[in-house]
Amino acid sequence: MSGAEFLLADLPEFFGRFLLLSLLSIGGAMSTAPEMHRYLVGERGWLDDGQFTTAVALAQASPGPNVIFVPVLGFQVAGWIGALAATVGILAPSTLLSLGVSRWAGKRRDTPGVRAFTAGLAPMTVSLMACAGWVLALPYLREPDHRLGGLALIALTVLVMHYTRLAPIWLILAGGIVGAVGWI
Template identity: 70%
Template sequence: MSAAELVDLFLRFLALSLLSIGGAMSTAPEMHRYFVGERGWLNDAEFTSSIALAQAAPGPNVIFVPVLGYQMAGLSGALVAVIGIMLPSTLLTLGVSRWRNRRRDHPALRAFSAGLAPVTIGLLLATGWILALPFVNDPAHRTGALALIALTVVAMLRTRLAPIVLIALGGVAGAFGAV
């Protein structure tokens, strides 16, 4: 990757940082659109595998960002990606949290916070759709993928199973060729 492309990568993550309401994962659909669809720096399988690998590892949710950066440009890509995604949101969070603590009971602030919940849910649903799409579009995996998605949704709504248990069960299903 050229220096100009590294700057482009940094600026993209810088902008995505400010849009990552609900965490960096909420920007995965936009990352997919840009890195896979527009720039062609990754293909669908590389993108999905990078996120799956990072999510399987212990640590914060944002760990998939340097994995994507590494896939696109090696160590320099990982460094550029993690600084780009962390810097603006960290500085903004520090500033806003100090400001908000002084105005905690203001009705407009409470309404704004309550309004962000549906936005976050919508962004996470879009992320799930982007990650499931390669499997749903493949006729060999379609039935298994849709069944696994449905079972996961039912389990999350009806049980108190930890998400990691469902991730592990999905991994077992994939290992046995169900998906």
Template identity: 55%
Template sequence: MPPPPDLLSLFLHFLSLSLLSIGGAITTAPEMHRYLVGQQHWLSDTDFTGSIALAQAAPGPNILFVAVLGWNVAGPAGAAAAMAGIMLPSTTLVLAATRWAREHQQARGIRAFTQGMAPLTLGLIVATGWLLAAPYVAAPEHRLATLALIAVTLALTLRTKLGLVWMVLAGGVVGALGWV
């Protein structure tokens, strides 16, 4: 039996993740998974993956998955705690930093920081993608289809200018048809 959700702990954990979410909140999904599924046992692995898939399929901002995770942990109060935690520090920091960086955009340090963040962001996104694909790659009945879908998506991303929205839509259709 999982412990009852502690909204303050949920808020504080997402508050700390906000400062690590370089490249967007989705880059911290592995740590969210570790905390919500592995440590607190508030969600199952399936609930966690389903929450992200549902939010990513819905129109709107990419960060909606945080609200869905919070909702699945503790209903409306959980959604509010998770969203406030993830949004408050990063929003405040981004507003202050962008104002300062705009005034100093030609400084060597600012240019170096901007260029150095690209590989970090890419690595965090790859880790998140692997976390979400791992349960399907591990299941023998889904392994080949999942790996094929990953390979096709990677090839289309690298070789075409096809929008990512179309690839997400195609992945949703493939999943809805039960091919993955």
């Protein structure tokens, strides 16, 4: 598909998909990565597993918020207009909703309903992040040459994050080194 065909036919749907994903991105844009993967790789075929995973890894290794991977995906699909559509789509609805809800809930933070809602967000966010991690790990786990090393690196990362206060950037750096050396 050429860029012109994408801009004319698919940009409104692409933008609309990111608008909807914005409202599901509880815990950050990374929590919607499995659905982005399903749409961009599985359903539309605009990216392959490697391109998707590379975009996420590049953005996660960069300083800044984890939402950086969204414009990278948009750029890969449709150039600068895709990056703009994906970024505005993922940020606008959730930002406006967060502003409104935080003002409303700030005045009612001691009510049982607001406390219950806040307490329920934590397990949901952890679950969505686990799904995102699984989608990102699958391309490596499907390859027999990388399966054991990938599982070992995942297990080590989970253990270090659970039992220490080590910043995640050090684990990202370690994973990059392990990959660059060829151990995974």
